[in-house]
Amino acid sequence: MQPFTGSFTQQEPIADDAIKAAVEVLRSGRLHRYNTVGTELGPVAELEKAYAAYQGSAYCLACTSGGYAMATALRALGAGPGDAVLTNGFTLAPVPGAIAAVGADAVLVEITSDLVLDLADVEEKIEATSPKAVMLSNMRGHLCDMDALTALLDRHNVPLIEDCAHTMGAAWNGRKSGSFGIAGCFSTQTYKHMNSGEGGFLTSDDPEFMARAIMLSGSYMLYDRHGAAPAPEVFTDIRLDTPNMSGRMDNLRASILLPQLSRLETNIDRWNARHDLVADRLRGMNGIYVPHRLEQERYVGSSFQFLMPEASKETVQQVVTGAKALGVELKWFGADSPVGFTSNHQSWRYVTPQDLPKTDAILAGLLDMRIPLTFSLADCAHVADIIAHVVARALQKGAA
């Protein structure tokens, strides 16, 4: 088997039109979002307007990161010390980190082998903890049954915040991920669906919630210079009561994101072609389970996951090592200590330890890989062949 030589962390370059826009901002010297002239909307406000239109939300705040968007959403909801916030037992560290940022207690919910929230456990934990909110993490782009979840949360009157770091552009029944609760949180960090190095968006249809979020982001009372903000009168009772916790996006990042937004739909098709090629090759293979997606789901295949449900730790380790030797980087969420971007709930020591036997059993056999758009379809076929090869070999060894 020929080794694969592509890089799993190599994103596409920033396109020339975005570079040109960035150079214009640099030449102007006006990098701060409120450094505008007359009635012009600067790049950040333009981006907020464009992203709100794309998302179909009334309001959008551009900010410094996805983690900042999540913590700001929790603060704007009034979550703080003593409050429980439910979130997925399988997600990445910025999610429990955002809950810790407001001093609330993360209550971890079990996941299913389709990598989505276990709704029965959501209900049990709502009843046990009366949470201030559910922070749903659409981890690795897998959407749970959004109709069932929203009906459940409505019944218990618990607000929903969506972590859409992996579902920017995704939808459920034609409705964009991030528009099912009070807030959607997005990241424009390099490995997400748009790339400004760091950055994020918070979207909402609730005017008072968004006014608080804008004040929190550090708007210096310049909220009338936003691109998708509630009317100035909404701020009257809020502006002096809401602290400034600076986390504004700057014009340089916004200038490179605006042209990327117009390419997002095309890129989703490109990701899905790559993802589906790998998934179709491996689905049904002996020893492998590829998470099932509900038909209402429009996903963004910027990464690929599969489970080896019956495999021993040794066998999974052999797959990881064998794939690596052939140039394929698989992340294993069941490893004993976190490596790179993998982390599991046991390594979040700032969260009260919780028993998640179902989630732990799933993570023990869960393998994950990025699919950068720098990979061609032929590259993806090659990667899938390598995975099939190392899995078959490891299972043979395990059986012997």
Ligand SMILES: *Cc1c(COP(=O)(O)O)cnc(C)c1O
């Ligand atoms: C990347 C990511 C975020 C947000 O990350 P930032 O680096 O703060 O922009 C949130 N949730 C998940 C699951 C992520 O992968």
